[in-house]
Amino acid sequence: MCSWLNKQDSKTLIVILEGLINMLWVGKTLLNHSLFADKLEECGALDLLEDLQSYPNQHVYDLAIKLLETYFIIEDVDLSGEPAANDTATLNFAM
Secondary structure, eight states: OGGGGGOOOHHHHHHHHHHHHHHHHIIIIISOOOHHHHHHHHTTHHHHHHHGGGOSOHHHHHHHHHHHHHHEEEOOBOTTSOBOTTOSOSEEEOO
8 A cells, every 4th residue: 555655646545545544543543553553664655645745635635644643743853954952753653
């Protein structure tokens, strides 16, 4: 599923993003485990999700934001590109 996150078709992206949301919900709610979130990180999906924040379709953008904000903690990065003084990483799991 993660390899399809770089497709340009909005309908495909919406189906994939909704599927990922459902998988992460099951992992967090029913299994109380971050296995699915770990797998997303391993396959490089987080970079693709972050790229979708600039996607022109609002629904795709909203789903990508929902995934990132609900299942991952993304720490603020200074606009100059420098990490904030207290940041050790820009991405941590919210599990």
